[in-house]
Amino acid sequence: MGYVAVTGGKEAIEASLQHLSYERVKHGKWIDVETIKATMRGFLDQVMSESSLYSENLAALAMKQSEGNVEEAVFLLRAHRSTLPRLYYSTVTDPRDMFVHRRISASFKDIPGGQILGTSHDYLHRLLDFSLVDETEEEVLQKKADFEEVEVPEESSIPLEKLPKVMDYLRAEGLINEFPVNDEEPDDVTKLSLTFPSSRSERLQILTRGQTGGVVSLGYAGLRGYGSSHPNVGEVRVGLQPIHVQLDGDDEEYYIGSIKLTEVESFIPANVSENGKEVLEFDIGYGACFGQNETKAIAMSILDHALENPENTPIHDEEFVLLHVDTIESTGFISHLKLPHYVTFQSKLEQMRKIKKESEARK
Amino acid sequence: MNRALRTKLLIEIGHKEALVMANEIVERYEVQEIQPPRQGLTMIKLRESAKNSLFYIGEVLITETKVKVGNSFGTGIVMEENENLSRALAIIDAAYKENLPETVAWLQLLKDLEQKLQYEMEKVKCSIERTKVHFDTMKI
Numbered sequence: 001m002g003y004v005a006v007t008g009g010k011e012a013i014e015a016s017l018q019h020l021s022y023e024r025v026k027h028g029k030w031i032d033v034e035t036i037k038a039t040m041r042g043f044l045d046q047v048m049s050e051s052s053l054y055s056e057n058l059a060a061l062a063m064k065q066s067e068g069n070v071e072e073a074v075f076l077l078r079a080h081r082s083t084l085p086r087l088y089y090s091t092v093t094d095p096r097d098m099f100v101h102r103r104i105s106a107s108f109k110d111i112p113g114g115q116i117l118g119t120s121h122d123y124l125h126r127l128l129d130f131s132l133v134d135e136t137e138e139e140v141l142q143k144k145a146d147f148e149e150v151e152v153p154e155e156s157s158i159p160l161e162k163l164p165k166v167m168d169y170l171r172a173e174g175l176i177n178e179f180p181v182n183d184e185e186p187d188d189v190t191k192l193s194l195t196f197p198s199s200r201s202e203r204l205q206i207l208t209r210g211q212t213g214g215v216v217s218l219g220y221a222g223l224r225g226y227g228s229s230h231p232n233v234g235e236v237r238v239g240l241q242p243i244h245v246q247l248d249g250d251d252e253e254y255y256i257g258s259i260k261l262t263e264v265e266s267f268i269p270a271n272v273s274e275n276g277k278e279v280l281e282f283d284i285g286y287g288a289c290f291g292q293n294e295t296k297a298i299a300m301s302i303l304d305h306a307l308e309n310p311e312n313t314p315i316h317d318e319e320f321v322l323l324h325v326d327t328i329e330s331t332g333f334i335s336h337l338k339l340p341h342y343v344t345f346q347s348k349l350e351q352m353r354k355i356k357k358e359s360e361a362r363k
Numbered sequence: 364m365n366r367a368l369r370t371k372l373l374i375e376i377g378h379k380e381a382l383v384m385a386n387e388i389v390e391r392y393e394v395q396e397i398q399p400p401r402q403g404l405t406m407i408k409l410r411e412s413a414k415n416s417l418f419y420i421g422e423v424l425i426t427e428t429k430v431k432v433g434n435s436f437g438t439g440i441v442m443e444e445n446e447n448l449s450r451a452l453a454i455i456d457a458a459y460k461e462n463l464p465e466t467v468a469w470l471q472l473l474k475d476l477e478q479k480l481q482y483e484m485e486k487v488k489c490s491i492e493r494t495k496v497h498f499d500t501m502k503i
Binding site for chain 1: 374423487488492
């Protein structure tokens, strides 16, 4: 059977797009980008992380345009990103320099600087707050003022801009392997297609920009028996990470701003051979992503460790994990199933009819 | 004061001051725009702590401008879309490279900004400290 080129549907598509535009405005209401930026923190963080593009303004615009559809917003931002020139690479950014707004450990109660809860939904009852239905601007401003008037200590006592790492505890005891500083230039999956076996830098890049739901689901599967990386969360830190660049021919670094970042270090028991004896040590599983996305970063740390230690289960299989967690790749492929497959389906249909006819003839 | 701190102060807390400083230079010297403000990306290279290696965590949107003042080139880079601040930072950068006399007077202004930034950061730190857990032993 040959392919037959057909045309048609132009007017229908135009009308469909008009319907789409109408859906966004049909109630006569609108939301400006500034309001989205000010009130949709969680959405912006997720979209910036999955699109691998940090810009609250563009993420807010993408939310408005996509009517709150995360998949579509990420698609818009990835597409926009591909139109912009990459002008610089940052100097090495180390989360030890983060201005920490939240830092907790599930492994040690007493840690230098203490457990700092910061801002989190973790301590809520998760009951709908119906008072928000008719919230007024006046009430919002009053709540803001109330918070800003709360008495705080006169002087801070915790160095939040240089907070020690929890894992330094275990390193000091020799319970975690110390790795020498590796300054090898990372691979970049946005420049060169992934091949297997992958490098560590490729794995981390794909996981950090992975679809939140995909990364979390696979991390969970790893805990439920499809993997053997069972972590204790050593440290979750969220805060503002300063970014610098080095300009050609200049010695001095240039500060360009700061980004919100989540970083997770998970402790995972591992048997290692030392002087011919098997001893128990801790490996570190690493997770980090744009914005405050703690569940994703924890799941990433599980997958990072699993992929560093290949085994015969799906979560330890780099092809299985890395080829399926990307938002654009997975939603794009699933979504393409909606496109016309008339010829391939007709071909299958004809085969089935033929087989059915032959089997009926044999009866 | 080094460039990293200077740019940090102007970006974090001194937008208005940066525009005034740049304007001083524009009024007194010829400023040639080599690269008008344009949007682009900076790829962030992150140090991961498990194996101490590097990887790319993603890109950040920036606005970049390049100018020439006298014989010196200056660069202005700021996150997000902000043409005015980017241009002002480029002019200030060029002024420092050209050792213009105005930069001497700017030192006090920058020191004031540094104090202001420290004060603002201290306020944030004090507020965050309220969320520190104080464990008490339970009586059973």
